[in-house]
Structure formats: structure tokens, C-alpha cells
Amino acid sequence: MSTTAKAPTRRKRMPRAERERQMIEVAEAVFAERGYTAASMDEIAERVGVSKPMLYEYFHSKEGLLLACIRQSRAALREVTEEAVAQAASAEDAMRRGLRAFFVFIREHREAWSLLRHEMALIGTSAADEIEATRQQQTDLISNLLGALVGESDPIRAEASAEFVVGACERLAIWCERHEDITPEIVTEYAMDLLWGGLAQRATKIDTARPEHHSPR
Incomplete structure (x- = not known):
């Protein structure tokens, strides 16, 4: 009586985009734990469960992998900030929502935040420029918010x-690392207490300076 041998089961290949996200997630953790200089592509590949050549195929170099980590974090931060502000009912509410989105992101993405805040170790690399681009992204978002909701017409x-x-907010986020009991909601209110007063006064001055428009009789 003969038996038919079963063909070996092939492991389902992970889609490239999903594999890339997995590599970036693991790399963020390793970079945060070891620091960029001490982190090795061997360890990252081992944790992901892929060969080191595959890691290089995706990102070309360790610096390329670091850049991918920073860019993904920047995109995610922009998305959560814009979504939060879009639901605001007023300028003050928009500022509060935007600040909270930032502090929640920092709390929930500790590895990504670690890469951004240890930029001194990356001076002279392309990563330093990417970190500054992340900072500039947030500056542009807030500047546009001030123009659209507060009414600030002076771009400078x-x-x-x-x-x-x-x-x-960067300094407050670093401070929060030393105070685990400070929630994103609490630090948001601290920031609003300090920041919104001046912005609100500026909005009032702008409204006062605008010429009154009288309805025609």
C-alpha cells in the first residue's frame, strides 16, 4: 500500500510594506536601547527574523534604516496632530488638542521620541537634518494654526x-520622562496655562485693530 508524500508547506511571504514596518519598529527599539552608534544591523536582523542582507536590501545602510525610522515617526506625528486639530471648535480648543496629541504621541512612542531627542549623537549625519525637518514640520503646523484660527497676519x-x-513642548516632554505620574492631559494644561494667555492676548489685539464694518443703511 503506497502513500503519497505531502509537499512541504511554504511559509507565506509577508508583504513588503508590512515587512518594512516590522523592520522599522524593531530598529527603533534597538536604536533606543543601544544608541545609534552601538546598535548593530546583526541584532536588528536577528530580532526581526530576517537575514542581514535583506535588511540592507530594504534600507541600504544603518543610517538609511535610521532615516526611515525618523521619517515614519514624523509622518505619524503629523497625522495625529492634524486629526486632533481638525476636530477643534475654537482656536483655544485647537491649541489644546494639538498639544495633547503631541504629548500622547511622545508617551506612546517612546522609542521614536528617544531617536529625536538624542540628536546630538547624530550631528554630521543625514539623520540630524531629518530630525530638524520633524521640528520644522511642527513649527509650520503651529504657524498655520495661528494664522487660520488666531488671526495672526504677520508671518514672522x-x-x-x-x-x-x-x-x-520639547523641553516639557523631556521633563515628563522624569515624572511618570504626569499624564499627557496634565502636561497639556501646564503648557496651555503658559502659552495660551499670550496667544489669546495677541488674538484680542488683532481683533481690536481690525476696522469695523458697518452694515449699509
């Missing part, structure tokens, strides 16, 4: 205010 003043907000 709006840009200066946005730079101030971004810098302040």
Missing part, C-alpha cells in the same frame, strides 16, 4: 511664536 510673528511653542 507667527513663525516666532510657533518656534517658541515647539521648543517649550
Whole structure:
């Protein structure tokens, strides 16, 4: 009585985009744990479960993998910030929602935040430029918000205010690392207490300076 041997089961190939996301997620963790210089492509490949040549096929170099991590984080941060602000009912609500989105992102993406905040170790690499591009993205978003919702018509003043907000929030995020009990909601209110007062006064001045429009009789 003969038996037919079963063909070996082939492992289902993971779609390229999904595999790339997996590699980036693991790389973020390794970079955060070891630091960029000490992190090795061997360890990243082993954790992902792929060969090192495959890792190089996707990203070409360790720096290329780091750039991919930063770019993905930047895109994710932009998405959550824009979605939060889009649902706002007022300028103050928009600022509060935007700030909270940032602090929630930092809390939920610790590995990505670690890459961004340790930029001094990356000076001289393309990653430093990518980190600055992330900062510039947030500055542009806030500057546009000030123009659209607060009514700031002076682009230089709006840009200066946005730079101030971004810098302040970065320092608050670092401070939050030392205070695990401070939730995104709490630190958002701290930031609003300090930032919104000046912005609200500026909005009031702008409204006061606008000429009154009388309805024709």
C-alpha cells in the first residue's frame, strides 16, 4: 500500500510594506536601547527574523534604516496632530488638542521620541537634518494654526511664536520622562496655562485693530 508524500508547506511571504514596518519598529527599539552608534544591523536582523542582507536590501545602510525610522515617526506625528486639530471648535480648543496629541504621541512612542531627542549623537549625519525637518514640520503646523484660527497676519510673528511653542513642548516632554505620574492631559494644561494667555492676548489685539464694518443703511 503506497502513500503519497505531502509537499512541504511554504511559509507565506509577508508583504513588503508590512515587512518594512516590522523592520522599522524593531530598529527603533534597538536604536533606543543601544544608541545609534552601538546598535548593530546583526541584532536588528536577528530580532526581526530576517537575514542581514535583506535588511540592507530594504534600507541600504544603518543610517538609511535610521532615516526611515525618523521619517515614519514624523509622518505619524503629523497625522495625529492634524486629526486632533481638525476636530477643534475654537482656536483655544485647537491649541489644546494639538498639544495633547503631541504629548500622547511622545508617551506612546517612546522609542521614536528617544531617536529625536538624542540628536546630538547624530550631528554630521543625514539623520540630524531629518530630525530638524520633524521640528520644522511642527513649527509650520503651529504657524498655520495661528494664522487660520488666531488671526495672526504677520508671518514672522507667527513663525516666532510657533518656534517658541515647539521648543517649550520639547523641553516639557523631556521633563515628563522624569515624572511618570504626569499624564499627557496634565502636561497639556501646564503648557496651555503658559502659552495660551499670550496667544489669546495677541488674538484680542488683532481683533481690536481690525476696522469695523458697518452694515449699509
